[in-house]
Amino acid sequence: SQPAKLSLQDFDIGRALGKGKFGNVYLAREKQTKLIVALKVLFKKQLDKHNVAQQLKNEIEIQYHSRHDNILKCYGFFYDEKRVYLILEYAPGGEMYKAMQKEGTFSEEKTAKYVVQLARALKYCHDRKVIHRDIKPENLLLDGAGNLKIADFGWSCLTTKPRQTFCGTLDYLAPEMVVGTAYDHSVDVWSLGVLMYECLVGKAPFEGATHDATFARITRDAIEFPRHVHMAEDAQELLRNILVKDPAKRLSLDAILASAWVARCAPGAATGALVRPAPPAG
Numbered sequence: 526s527q528p529a530k531l532s533l534q535d536f537d538i539g540r541a542l543g544k545g546k547f548g549n550v551y552l553a554r555e556k557q558t559k560l561i562v563a564l565k566v567l568f569k570k571q572l573d574k575h576n577v578a579q580q581l582k583n584e585i586e587i588q589y590h591s592r593h594d595n596i597l598k599c600y601g602f603f604y605d606e607k608r609v610y611l612i613l614e615y616a617p618g619g620e621m622y623k624a625m626q627k628e629g630t631f632s633e634e635k636t637a638k639y640v641v642q643l644a645r646a647l648k649y650c651h652d653r654k655v656i657h658r659d660i661k662p663e664n665l666l667l668d669g670a671g672n673l674k675i676a677d678f679g680w681s682c683l684t685t686k687p688r689q690t691f692c693g694t695l696d697y698l699a700p701e702m703v704v705g706t707a708y709d710h711s712v713d714v715w716s717l718g719v720l721m722y723e724c725l726v727g728k729a730p731f732e733g734a735t736h737d738a739t740f741a742r743i744t745r746d747a748i749e750f751p752r753h754v755h756m757a758e759d760a761q762e763l764l765r766n767i768l769v770k771d772p773a774k775r776l777s778l779d780a781i782l783a784s785a786w787v788a789r790c791a792p793g794a795a796t797g798a799l800v801r802p803a804p805p806a807g
């Protein structure tokens with residue numbers, strides 16, 4: 526049967542969770558089911574002005590049909606004459622980039638948990654021929670147990686040709702995207718490497734003062750590890766094999782999940798369980 530057609534009257538609206546370029550996200554509760562959701566309100570005028578209506582359809586299509594613990598659920602959408610509303614899963618932990626700002630760096634264990642969860646979510650996407658293309662802390666949320674959720678598929682695509690210019694931070698763009706050559710799912714692997722680096726070091730590996738400086742560093746520089754951050758050798762080794770300019774030489778998601786650093790810092794990841802095994806009874 527078709528899902529029920531919902532409208533704004535079906536929700537009690539709560540506080541604003543975040544303000545975006547095309548509209549805001551509000552905490553909301555569906556009246557019948559009492560389900561707590563995040564309601565993303567987008568203004569049609571803004572969507573038309575920035576010519577992103579097709580991108581939004583993309584986002585809804587991909588997120589609505591995704592079923593994965595580390596991908597934020599889209600329960601549905603509706604619209605009125607001025608706005609489009611996305612009914613999204615509420616992630617109580619908030620935005621990853623805010624947690625990074627607050628904590629500076631994360632422990633190896635917490636970083637490895639994020640790396641494993643992001644790698645699993647990306648495997649799910651890539652198996653379905655979906656490339657996210659815009660993995661960065663601003664697009665990642667945390668649930669109540671600190672699990673990672675990919676939250677924004679605005680830039681994901683089923684093809685491999687970028688339609689519009691990027692906005693926001695370029696730190697996470699893979700070299701081949703910066704150069705504009707054809708690229709594939711391995712651009713998401715590069716971004717996973719940048720995220721791992723930033724979680725452990727506290728800043729992105731190829732940060733530049735300007736866009737051009739960042740572009741130049743992404744395409745030219747070899748990865749460096751600041752001396753004041755004592756990063757374990759197996760972590761450095763893994764990052765050197767992810768942040769490789771040539772996409773064909775970049776590690777696969779499976780290889781990352783099977784790496785020595787993941788085995789040491791996210792025990793049980795290989796078997797799928799990320800929770801600590803209960804101590805033996807008695």
Ligand SMILES: COCCOc1ccc(Nc2ncc(Cl)c(NC3CC3)n2)cc1
Pocket residue numbers: 542543544550563565613614615616617618619620666676
């Ligand atoms: C003092 O308040 C600080 C903000 O605290 C939170 C912010 C956001 C969530 N969860 C959340 N879940 C789903 C979405 Cl789609 C979303 N989108 C918004 C644009 C991020 N935000 C929880 C807490």
